Amino acid sequence: MMKRDTLLELLGPLPSRVDPETRVLAEVDSGSFVRRTIEYSVEPDERITAFLCLPHNRNKSLPGVYCFHQHAGNWMLGKSELVGLAGDPDQAFAAELAERGFITLAPDAICFEDRCHDVESPDYNHVRQLHSRLIRGQTLLGKVLHDVSAGIDVLQTMPEVDPERIGFIGHSYGGRMALFAPVFDRRIKASVCNCGSTNYREMPGIQFDFVLPGILQHGDIEDVVCLVDPANLLILGGDQDKWSVGIESLVKYAKKTFDHGVLDFEIYPGGHQFTAEMRERAYGFLSEQLKKDYG
Numbered sequence: 263m264m265k266r267d268t269l270l271e272l273l274g275p276l277p278s279r280v281d282p283e284t285r286v287l288a289e290v291d292s293g294s295f296v297r298r299t300i301e302y303s304v305e306p307d308e309r310i311t312a313f314l315c316l317p318h319n320r321n322k323s324l325p326g327v328y329c330f331h332q333h334a335g336n337w338m339l340g341k342s343e344l345v346g347l348a349g350d351p352d353q354a355f356a357a358e359l360a361e362r363g364f365i366t367l368a369p370d371a372i373c374f375e376d377r378c379h380d381v382e383s384p385d386y387n388h389v390r391q392l393h394s395r396l397i398r399g400q401t402l403l404g405k406v407l408h409d410v411s412a413g414i415d416v417l418q419t420m421p422e423v424d425p426e427r428i429g430f431i432g433h434s435y436g437g438r439m440a441l442f443a444p445v446f447d448r449r450i451k452a453s454v455c456n457c458g459s460t461n462y463r464e465m466p467g468i469q470f471d472f473v474l475p476g477i478l479q480h481g482d483i484e485d486v487v488c489l490v491d492p493a494n495l496l497i498l499g500g501d502q503d504k505w506s507v508g509i510e511s512l513v514k515y516a517k518k519t520f521d522h523g524v525l526d527f528e529i530y531p532g533g534h535q536f537t538a539e540m541r542e543r544a545y546g547f548l549s550e551q552l553k554k555d556y557g
Contacts, residue, residue, distance in 0.1 A: 263519060264481035266445060266489050272474050273404035273446075274395070277305045282416045287311070294318060295360040297345060304412040311376050312369035312413065313345045315360035316422060325427035325552035326417035328410060328443075328450075329356040329368045330436030333469065337384035340375035344368035352536050355431060355544070362545055364552075365423050367413050371406055371435070371471075392470045402471050406439065407446040414449055427451060427552045431544060433536045434458055434505060438472060441497075445489040452551035453490070454544040456498045456536050459483060460507040484515045492516065492523035496547040498540050502533045 282302035290297045298314040317324065331340045332353060343349035344356035345368055356368040370377045373388045380387035392402045410430075418425040430453040432440045437458025444450040461483035462468065487495065497513070499506025509527055516525045526547065530540055 263488065264485035268480050269445060269477075269486065269489065272401070272477055272480070273407065274400040275398075276400075276404050277408050279408075279411070279415075280304070280306055282412060282419065284416050284419070292345075292357070293361075295357070297357075297360075300416070302412070302416050304409045310369055310409070311341075312367055312416075313341050313356065314416075315345060315356055315366045315368070317360055317363050317365070319363070320422050323422060323424040324363060324365050325429060325548070326365045326367065326414075326420070326423040327356075327359055327429040327431055327548060327552075328413050328417065329359070329366050330410070330430070330432035330439050330443075331368070331371065331374065332433050333435035337374050337378045337388065338381070340370035340377070341368040342375060352538070352541070353433060355433075355536070355541055358541065359431070359545060359548070362549070364429070364548070365417065365420070367417055369409070369413055372402075372409065388470050392473060396473075396475070401474055403442065403474055406471050407442060410439070410443050411447045414447055418449070425449075429453065429548050429552050431548065432456065432458065434534065435469065435471070437498075437505075438469075441483060441486055441490070441495075444491075444494055445486060450494070452494050452496075452548050454496045454498070454547060456540060456544065457500060457503050457505050457534050459487075459497050459499060459509055459512060460505050461512070464507050466504050484512045487512060487525070488516050488519040492520050492525040494551065495525060496544065497525070497527040498543060499527075499529050500532045500535060501529050502531070503535075505534055 284302040288299040346354035356366040433456040437455040440455035
């Protein structure tokens with residue numbers, strides 16, 4: 263069985279942690295919540311922008327949720343889709359969670375939207391980000407997970423956020439990241455993976471961000487899942503979705519490994535989607551995990 267230390271070693275050397283030094287750039291009233299545009303540091307020489315959604319009713323500290331966007335072959339779109347400013351309305355879960363009383367952070371992953379620094383060849387830029395790290399013994403996945411931790415640093419330094427109630431949610435690219443993130447950063451107490459759980463052996467293609475040299479010598483996605491507290495993870499997928507293949511087998515494998523708890527999952531009819539029904543299931547899970555015993 264894969265060990266957490268093994269996975270961390272496969273990720274390679276990580277960037278240096280820094281104080282986020284968060285700065286508010288703009289603020290918009292979005293009805294039941296305020297949407298701020300913020301800027302913060304993820305590395306000593308790299309600052310990024312993100313949307314931060316804060317419910318108006320903040321008379322107590324609230325759970326914070328890191329929202330990770332999809333890929334969909336569109337490097338020009340990232341955080342804006344998560345808050346409903348562009349793209350697919352079904353992907354606006356950062357806004358919907360804020361309407362339900364969560365503080366949500368929605369950044370761009372490296373190579374997307376404001377971090378796409380080669381609009382003429384965004385796919386080549388993404389490959390370059392991978393290859394430039396591999397030749398140094400690093401991985402792009404290590405960088406992306408490091409940036410997730412930097413975002414959690416932002417949430418935990420906010421007086422409005424309960425630092426012990428941090429969640430994560432993603433679809434597709436974000437859904438797959440929802441399996442790795444709570445292993446990498448144990449401050450994540452609840453994580454929702456939607457349409458991103460197909461293992462390496464059955465994936466129709468491997469996204470650049472998940473090229474992890476040597477991982478199959480130690481295990482596969484089901485082994486990564488077994489490094490998460492089962493109570494902290496929900497896996498959703500579609501029965502016609504190539505990125506949701508084998509969920510039941512994954513859960514059965516995990517059941518043999520976990521010495522406590524049950525891994526929560528649900529499979530819906532249809533393909534690669536995050537329908538209203540699926541999102542409500544996800545929001546209910548986050549509420550149950552992050553708002554239980556909440557006074």
